[in-house]
Amino acid sequence: MEEKMGGERLQEYWRQEIQAMEAAYRQFETLLPAEERMGAAHPGEDGRYVECLLAETLERFLPRNIEIFSGFILRPGVKSGSSKTPRAADPDQHSGQLDLIVYDSANYPVFQRFGNHAVVPPEGVIAALSVKKHLYLPEVEREIRALQRAGRLCRGEPGVHGPFLALVSMGSGGQADAGTAVFQALEKVYRETPFFPEEIVGYVGALTEWSICRKKRSGKQEMEYSFYRHPGEEMHWGFQYLLNGIFSVYYAPERNHGMRPGITAFPAGKDRDEFLGSIPYRERS
Template sequence: MDGKRIQTYWSSEVDALVKTYQQFETLIPAPKGEGAEHKGEDGRFVEDLVREYLGRFLPNGLEVLTGFILRPAVKTGEAGKEREGELDCHSTQLDIIVFDSSNYPVFQRFGSSAIVPPEGVVGIISVKKHLNDGDVKKECEALFNAATLCETLSSNDRADKVRGPFLALVSVRSKIEKSRTDTLDWIFAQVDLAYAGKSDISFDKLVGFIGALDEWSVFKRRPEKNIKHAEYIGFKHQDGESHLGLQFLLTGLLSVFYDKTRRNLRRPGYTAFPSRRPHDKRLGAIPCTRLR
């Protein structure tokens, strides 16, 4: 397998994304320290930037939105009563919701902000300008709760569930304390802590990717069979490997969009990881009781 053209292409796109943010800092500098002068606008600019880049490369039927997921306790399908006895519930505000608007309606829309039903959610991404020590556990817990709202049945009303949305936490840069023995090990420990005490955890509700786009990536391996745990591996980006983070994001989103529980379409050859490039660390595994 080759794919070097694709790897070079994605690396250039990530480099351009990071450079665009650096230009924003140059034009609107903070009086002291890194970043732009207006912290709120700084964070929103990064969210908009990531949304724009994802929107360029995803199928036309997928929109990259921000907002809320609303799961009303109503009948689904023709006679689905799986939510009987539940109450209407909604997520916290989510930075990025990748939504299949070609097949599912939206409750309310205002610009790129929307309130959407869970059936059409393909991905949920938390975005941070700088990933700090306190972010990992907090954001993983929020992603878990949002993914729980998205547990839905397949469209033909069978008992099996649709594959859950791809979950990710992404930043432009890492501000994890440099004195840590190993950043990747510390990240995984925080992920593990986020799910401690939770029962009946499905594989789909565990975060799929955490990364600083031009530095490192933590990725959840998809199991082949006998779902008992989710294994996490880590990559420290080398020269020419800035494509890894964006490719993990695109691969995760497209794998959900083209999953057989959602549609009968062949997934295109769109991403290309280096052949025989081993991961830098096997970080550990988190127990789960089922796939979905």
């Protein structure tokens, strides 16, 4: 009898979770439909509802000491940790408004919170996510720049993992050549000079359609970007990658949060649909 690979149960489980999240949004559209376009009748609430759905879904599977806020990262110009180059000589800096900030509130303070909104210091930021209902290509460059700035504000001591940065949507409206267009936007943002790894976006994707994922290129100071299609039975792929990115930071050895759990499972032997290219970065000493 042929032995089966493990993980099929988790793949099916995550696929059903994403289907349920998509179905919940469709119910919102059904209750408050727009008259002359796709989506709900109020575009602002349309987007916020998607943010809430993604945040609530993520929170169910993250450790309890992690909270998810919408808000700002404030990096004060003060000494932090045992850094040899303290921030005391730096100006106060803050991010633009971020859709979702995954934050370790059990171990780090919050400057201010009001409902699900907060202003937080950079040390406790695990991930920063920009969330859209549909990922329209002309918006990509602006969103990448905002995430890159958030990553720069969270840059800590050498050897400390920076936050996972992601641009996420429910769908892309069926736009062709999304992979090429997104990578061109990434190149435009990062091509002027190599950036540090924590400033480089790790994921761009439409959860129900496709994902663009970052991977360190072996032996070189470059990040490779690959394009994956995952319709239908593989709809779980993008959400699992988000969880992996968040866990890679939270369970990094320097954070002392124990062993990373095995709760994700990707299809064995799945090849990327397209290699998009590489982006150089700088190592910090």
